[in-house]
Amino acid sequence: xxxxxxxxxxxxxxxxxxxxxxxxxxxxxxxxxxxxxxxxxxxxxxxxxxxxxxxxxxxxxxxxxxxxxxxxxxxxxxxxxxxxxxxxxxxxxxxxxxxxxxxxxxxxxxxxxxxxxxxxxxxxxxxxxxxxxxxxxxxxxxxxxxxxxxxxxxxxxxxxxxxxxxxxxxxxxxxxxxxxxxxxxxxxxxxxxxxxxxxxxxxxxxxxxxxxxxxxxxxxxxxxxxxxxxxxxxxxxxxxxxxxxxxxxxxxxxxxxxxxxxxxxxxxxxxxxxxxxxxxxxxxxxxxxxxxxxxxxxxxxxxxxxxxxxxxxxxxxxxxxxxxxxxxxxxxxxxxxxxxxxxxxxxxxxxxxxxxxxxxxxxxxxxxxxxxxxxxxxxxxxxxxxxxxxxxxxxxxxxxxxxxxxxxxxxxxxxxxxxxxxxxxxxxxxxxxxxxxxxxxxxxxxxxxxxxxxxxxxxxxxxxxxxxxxxxxxxxxxx
DNA sequence: ATGTCC
Numbered sequence: 001x002x003x004x005x006x007x008x009x010x011x012x013x014x015x016x017x018x019x020x021x022x023x024x025x026x027x028x029x030x031x032x033x034x035x036x037x038x039x040x041x042x043x044x045x046x047x048x049x050x051x052x053x054x055x056x057x058x059x060x061x062x063x064x065x066x067x068x069x070x071x072x073x074x075x076x077x078x079x080x081x082x083x084x085x086x087x088x089x090x091x092x093x094x095x096x097x098x099x100x101x102x103x104x105x106x107x108x109x110x111x112x113x114x115x116x117x118x119x120x121x122x123x124x125x126x127x128x129x130x131x132x133x134x135x136x137x138x139x140x141x142x143x144x145x146x147x148x149x150x151x152x153x154x155x156x157x158x159x160x161x162x163x164x165x166x167x168x169x170x171x172x173x174x175x176x177x178x179x180x181x182x183x184x185x186x187x188x189x190x191x192x193x194x195x196x197x198x199x200x201x202x203x204x205x206x207x208x209x210x211x212x213x214x215x216x217x218x219x220x221x222x223x224x225x226x227x228x229x230x231x232x233x234x235x236x237x238x239x240x241x242x243x244x245x246x247x248x249x250x251x252x253x254x255x256x257x258x259x260x261x262x263x264x265x266x267x268x269x270x271x272x273x274x275x276x277x278x279x280x281x282x283x284x285x286x287x288x289x290x291x292x293x294x295x296x297x298x299x300x301x302x303x304x305x306x307x308x309x310x311x312x313x314x315x316x317x318x319x320x321x322x323x324x325x326x327x328x329x330x331x332x333x334x335x336x337x338x339x340x341x342x343x344x345x346x347x348x349x350x351x352x353x354x355x356x357x358x359x360x361x362x363x364x365x366x367x368x369x370x371x372x373x374x375x376x377x378x379x380x381x382x383x384x385x386x387x388x389x390x391x392x393x394x395x396x397x398x399x400x401x402x403x404x405x406x407x408x409x410x411x412x413x414x415x416x417x418x419x420x421x422x423x424x425x426x427x428x429x430x431x432x433x434x435x436x437x438x439x440x441x442x443x444x445x446x447x448x449x450x451x452x453x454x455x456x457x458x459x460x461x462x463x464x465x466x467x468x469x470x471x472x473x474x475x476x477x478x479x
Numbered sequence: 480a481t482g483t484c485c
Contacts, residue, residue: 195481
């Protein structure tokens with residue numbers, strides 16, 4: 001593939017053949033020309049109605065149809081919405097909850113606290129029953145209300161947590177009726193559960209501050225303990241994606257020649273303004289709200305677990321949501337295109353919204369410095385908090401990277417972990433880890449991931465987000 | 480990511 005370097009960390013794939021726009025890849029070095037995910041960047045550029053670029057963030061890698069780390073905005077009047085541009089785990093995302101606790105107060109009780117979290121937050125692939133199974137009207141409330149539903153029922157660090165989530169913790173065009181009975185059945189008893197794979201609930205210490213102005217606005221103090229939660233929409237979101245793909249894949253010819261000519265069946269999509277497109281958008285937003293509610297319920301469970309195991313009142317713990325971001329979502333957002341504001345549909349698949357300073361969609365306490373951009377790393381090293389920029393608004397539809405990205409496949413990682421005790425290795429470095437599955441720790445060990453410091457360095461240099469703080473893990477629970 | 484194959 002012809003790659004042209006157009007800036008220090010930015011590479012362009014010229015629009016060729018059926019590509020409607022060029023590809024743009026943010027990367028520290030030249031992308032490997034034989035990387036199949038590069039072809040996926042080019043494939044996404046065929047999407048009907050795509051605007052300006054098919055984008056890839058520096059943590060990009062192969063995914064279903066779209067690369068993970070991909071961003072594509074379309075004109076909703078003529079463009080397409082694609083389930084593969086969102087991913088199976090709809091609104092997989094991450095939140096950080098700050099506390100008034102100092103790491104030195106936590107360390108002597110760390111084992112007990114992690115054990116309490118592990119008891120109170122179900123983990124693992126089939127985890128269920130964090131809270132009683134939801135009746136139909138309650139599930140409707142979750143699907144329509146997102147984090148607000150959970151906070152209103154007392155699952156919260158602070159009552160106004162949802163105001164510090166992306167979109168206020170609720171996508172407005174969600175339609176619970178667009179979610180199938182089967183998807184509902186899978187979600188009914190899974191709210192408040194973590195899941196498996198790279199999902200985690202962590203206790204972190206604020207290890208370093210890079211931007212004192214933004215860190216102060218975000219409430220990040222050196223040595224303070226923060227809770228970080230990475231999870232998504234569990235079986236409900238998976239089911240919505242699966243059913244949507246099954247419905248759309250055979251229909252590409254019906255939607256016209258641009259659809260029939262798409263270079264990969266995994267790019268199955270529908271016109272945003274068609275019945276099929278509207279139905280997916282409504283179901284996907286409902287699943288996204290389930291994920292917002294899921295992280296909000298786990299926030300409540302974690303706060304109670306910390307208070308119980310440390311003998312603190314909630315006031316003494318002083319927890320509140322810093323921010324909550326979607327990593328897998330398609331959203332109608334207003335962006336400047338050719339100098340004029342217009343509504344576009346932005347697919348972010350393994351990418352994070354990164355709105356800049358002054359944007360009214362950034363919560364008031366953070367508006368002067370830009371939206372918090374939460375980038376988890378791996379369980380043995382660190383995670384980062386960044387802030388969105390004007391440059392991201394101009395160049396990437398207000399988007400940034402979402403994590404480290406895998407270096408080794410799960411199989412390769414397991415092979416490397418054979419005969420080792422990953423939890424003991426982490427404990428020797430002061431990190432307490434409890435995990436349900438015996439395989440997960442091997443698949444998720446640090447060596448399986450790229451160094452997220454290198455990924456966020458690209459975002460900082462390219463000006464798409466600026467570094468604010470580094471978090472380091474003290475305790476982790478996993479699936 | 481996922482009742483990792485209804």
